[in-house]
Amino acid sequence: MKINPRSMYAYVYALLENVTPLHTDCGEKCGGRCCADSDEGTGMYLYPAESCMYEARPDWAKIEKSGFFYGDKEALILSCPGRCDRHLRPLACRIFPLVPYKKAGERMKIIYDPRAASMCPLTPKELTDDFVEAVHAAMRIVSKTREGRAFIEAQSVLIDEYVRMHL
Ligand code: SF4
Numbered sequence: 140m141k142i143n144p145r146s147m148y149a150y151v152y153a154l155l156e157n158v159t160p161l162h163t164d165c166g167e168k169c170g171g172r173c174c175a176d177s178d179e180g181t182g183m184y185l186y187p188a189e190s191c192m193y194e195a196r197p198d199w200a201k202i203e204k205s206g207f208f209y210g211d212k213e214a215l216i217l218s219c220p221g222r223c224d225r226h227l228r229p230l231a232c233r234i235f236p237l238v239p240y241k242k243a244g245e246r247m248k249i250i251y252d253p254r255a256a257s258m259c260p261l262t263p264k265e266l267t268d269d270f271v272e273a274v275h276a277a278m279r280i281v282s283k284t285r286e287g288r289a290f291i292e293a294q295s296v297l298i299d300e301y302v303r304m305h306l
C-alpha cells in the first residue's frame with residue numbers, strides 16, 4: 140500500500156502522543172533511564188521514511204546511517220542528548236518498552252522488547268491498556284507498508300540475536 144510517510148507518521152505520532160506505559164510518570168521508577176542512557180552514544184532506529192519528521196533538523200536530534208539493513212535499505216539512527224521535543228520523539232521511543240515482532244510469513248505481534256529488560260523496570264502486566272492498544276494500532280499502520288514490514292522483520296532478527304547472546 141502506498142502511503143504518504145509524513146501523513147502516516149503524523150497520524151501514528153498522534154495516536155501515541157498522550158498515552159504512556161503507566162498512568163503515572165514511569166520515569167520516577169528508574170530516573171528516566173531510557174532517555175538518560177541515550178546520552179551514551181546509543182540511539183533509536185528510525186522506522187522507514189520516519190526521517191521526514193525531522194526535516195527541520197531540531198538541534199537535539201542527530202541522524203546518521205546505522206549499519207542496520209532491511210532488504211537493501213539502510214536504516215537511519217537518531218541519537219539525542221537525553222532530551223528532546225516531546226511532540227517529536229521518535230516512534231521507537233513512543234512505543235518503548237514494546238516493539239513489533241514478525242517473522243516472514245507470520246502475523247506481526249507486539250512484544251515486550253527483550254533489549255529493554257536491562258534498563259526498564261516495567262513489567263508487561265503493568266502497562267496500561269490504552270498504551271498497549273495504541274502501540275498495536277500504530278504498528279498495524281506502519282506494517283501496512285512493504286518497507287515497514289521489511290524493517291519489522293529485520294529488526295525481529297536483531298531481537299532474536301540479542302536473546303541468543305544475552306538471555
Ligand atoms: S526505562 Fe521504562 S520505566 Fe524508565 S522511563 Fe523508560 S519506559 Fe519508563
Ligand code: SF4
Binds near residue numbers: 174
Ligand atoms: S528522543 Fe526523547 S524520548 Fe527518545 S530517548 Fe531521547 S530524550 Fe528520550
